[in-house]
Amino acid sequence: MHIAITGNIGAGKTTLAQQLAAHYGWDVLYEAVEGNPYLADFYGDMARWSFHLQIYFLNSRFEQVQKIRESGRSVIQDRTIYEDAYIFAKNLYDTDLMVPRDYDTYRSLFDNMLSLVRPPDLMIYLRADLPKLIGQIKKRGRDFEQAMSPAYLQSLNLLYDQFAEHYQAGELLVIDVNELDYANNPDDLQHVIGLIDRQLAVKA
């Protein structure tokens, strides 16, 4: 089984992925933040580094998809390849932070890869409004994320909602996390697990 968690920056994907992995005994595949050679530079100058960063993420996410396919184990994935292309890269292009020829090259590469990508059995979308996202980004305190503009988060959020609305590749569970604190409150974690159990039971 392949479960994926999707959601904006600071939505709480990594924490939930860890908790679900512990609860269900699934393997976890995290996003490559440590050791990412472009991320800090990208936050300093998005136009300069957008193409480099997107190629880096696309490749690392494609590698994960191949690993999931080969492993034969139940895996939970922290963020998907769809988000890179349909949300992050698109947003950079829409806001003139990626030039058209780079975006075209990127999209053509993504479209070629897509034919080899199998969608997750269940996609969990963690939906959060700006105050929640900003609060969690502050709390986490990664230096290079602190100057991120609310407008950047907001345009990503709009694209996330559109993505979820049109997602047809497989099962989708939308969870509004604005009022949830599953990192610290066991009842909130139980609530989320209940929603997932219900969705998996419908699927089975």
Ligand SMILES: Nc1ncnc2c1ncn2[C@@H]1O[C@H](COP(=O)(O)OP(=O)(O)OP(=O)(O)O)[C@@H](O)[C@H]1O
């Ligand atoms: N395709 C992408 N383009 C630009 N930035 C990206 C892309 N994919 C990931 N990122 C950035 O890389 C970092 C990933 O951090 P991390 O794995 O902690 O996830 P996150 O999005 O902050 O999620 P969460 O808080 O929900 O776990 C974030 O700053 C995120 O915005």
